[in-house]
Amino acid sequence: MMDVPRTTESQNPAVKDNFAKALELFDSGTDRDTMVSLLRENCRLGDAASMVLLGMALKDGTDEERRESVDLFGSASELEYASGTRNLAYCYAVGINVEKDKTRGAELYRRAMEQGSAAAACNLGVMYDYGNGVPQDFYKAFECYTIAAENGNTRGMTNLGEFYNFGKGISADLYKAEMWYVKSGSPRAKYRLALLFLDYPGREDRERALALLKESADAGYGKALIRYGDEIGGEESIRYYNIAAERGYPEAVQRLTDLGLPIPEPKRRRA
Numbered sequence: 001m002m003d004v005p006r007t008t009e010s011q012n013p014a015v016k017d018n019f020a021k022a023l024e025l026f027d028s029g030t031d032r033d034t035m036v037s038l039l040r041e042n043c044r045l046g047d048a049a050s051m052v053l054l055g056m057a058l059k060d061g062t063d064e065e066r067r068e069s070v071d072l073f074g075s076a077s078e079l080e081y082a083s084g085t086r087n088l089a090y091c092y093a094v095g096i097n098v099e100k101d102k103t104r105g106a107e108l109y110r111r112a113m114e115q116g117s118a119a120a121a122c123n124l125g126v127m128y129d130y131g132n133g134v135p136q137d138f139y140k141a142f143e144c145y146t147i148a149a150e151n152g153n154t155r156g157m158t159n160l161g162e163f164y165n166f167g168k169g170i171s172a173d174l175y176k177a178e179m180w181y182v183k184s185g186s187p188r189a190k191y192r193l194a195l196l197f198l199d200y201p202g203r204e205d206r207e208r209a210l211a212l213l214k215e216s217a218d219a220g221y222g223k224a225l226i227r228y229g230d231e232i233g234g235e236e237s238i239r240y241y242n243i244a245a246e247r248g249y250p251e252a253v254q255r256l257t258d259l260g261l262p263i264p265e266p267k268r269r270r271a
Helices: 013-028 032-044 048-058 063-078 082-094 102-114 118-130 138-150 154-166 174-184 187-199 206-218 222-232 234-246 250-258
Strands: none
Touching (some): 013 032, 032 048, 048 063, 063 102, 082 102, 082 118, 102 118, 118 154, 138 154, 138 174, 154 174, 154 187, 174 187, 187 206, 222 234, 222 250, 234 250
């Protein structure tokens, strides 16, 4: 995901007013021409947040607008605006409106992290985690996830919890894993926390684990849909397998196949 600025740091009343109106139009998807005009005026006045918001508004437009979108992220980055740098990094890492260059993406994520973006710290951690654009290095990934987590990034908290859980690049510490999963509160974190209370001797708490699994499953997390179905059994489990199968999870398809049940048509591809 890319950053969409919600505020401007400008102290100019006109810029603040233009930005607020443009953001409302961006969120509602209405009157694109007025939104673009307001943001262009702010960009001429040097407002970095407006550059990024305009870049987001143009990134799926005409070829010329797509090129301008990348330029706007770059201009905001030159002003040391972290969201501009992070969005530019995302463009290069994924190949949005530029030729994919994961090495350049990693460099820009590092710059955005140094500019104060917790989300960019997490992005860079993922790149070290999987060796994308940088040599794979679990300890450097751990360092990046720590920065992200300590600065409030939910995904970073979950990833850091998994590193403590499985001892990736560091010694395993289930108590620290639990702490970060709880702080995160994301569906994936709840799933991982549930497994701590189901699968680790001496930490069993089935009632709490099932409650966490259900919360994660009801939020749509695929692995939780399947595991919760496995744990509860019966007719209700089939409903969860069907939801997961509709989302393209092969494990759920296999569960339904083994039960001799029809396989639902997929509703969307699994991310």
